[in-house]
Amino acid sequence: MPDPSPQALDFLLTRRSRPAKTLGLPVPDRAQLMPLLTAAARTPDHGKLEPWRFIVLGRAALDRLSAAVATCDAADGLDDAAIAKAQKQFDDAALVVAVIEVQRPSPKIPAIEQTYSAGAACLGLLNAALAAGWGANWLSGWPSHDPGFVRDNLGLTTAERVAGFIHIGTETTPPPERPRPDVAALTTWDGA
Template sequence: MDAIELLLTRQSSPRLVAPAPNAEQLNTILSAAIRVPDHAGLNPWEFIVASGDGLAKLGQLFVNASAAEGSDESTQAKMANMPQRAPMVITVVAKVVEHAKVPALEQHLAVGCACMAMQQAAFALGLGGIWRTGGLAFNRVLHQDLGLRDNDQIIGFLYLGTPAVTAPIKPTKLATDVVRYL
């Protein structure tokens, strides 16, 4: 698949099954992430990969975070199972570096680009993925349990695996609907 076709036909894959990316594929996916624009070469990211037993560990961290907010048992059970929706979950974290010329917002955007680059690389490799965020991305207990610093921010959870179903191609949108010229 060429790059333009990939960009124009990209789809999220919400139903993912094994196999997860293998070691070589994961290396390619992570390598794509760190090639995104990164003003001043700050590398303001961290990628926490969970697969196999790591998915249950991540699920328990989700439960702990939810419980700290006073959730009920039903919600906690849902939280425990969330990482099981794919054979691999990458927690994508912005690790902002103090810099006179590169504000935190720009670093967060770079990490967002890294997340998209990973998803695109997964698609190019014949895999599927979906970028999820939600309240857990902002839960300070989860941040603490993951060993994140106060100014770190989870940008999202990238679920990766093999698509269980082929998603229909979404209708083409017209860029002209959202563009204006000066």
């Protein structure tokens, strides 16, 4: 018989990301953030490759990223509104953790499994922050996919990419509920 954890299951059934623009001060300090990062690092990781790492971005780094958005290669041809929207992600934030996918050479572990693990690290960090009482949101945006932007501003190598920017802060307004998937319509039972 399994040993249930009703509180954990209730949390997962009712969890709700908080819009990044509604997150404010205070934000977790280093001591408060380390357990959240530790929880995120407990993600499924086939082969124990640790195909991810974390970059904690404080206010000065966020200001630098915001300024760099307008000059990155991906900004060419975009209108002012698209550039301003990308900058706003960094302007409005007080603390962001960039989860960086790190592709590790492996004869056994396919690259896609490493990508899945990095995504799971994003979700693990998001859920850990929410479980700890913080508001949190997982964003990316077009600058995160621009090779020059991530190389010049985050120090990423060609074997790395941004899996997500996890915004963490204090919730200033409760989020509205949103429609949820129809799980019964998305589920096929085969031999069960």
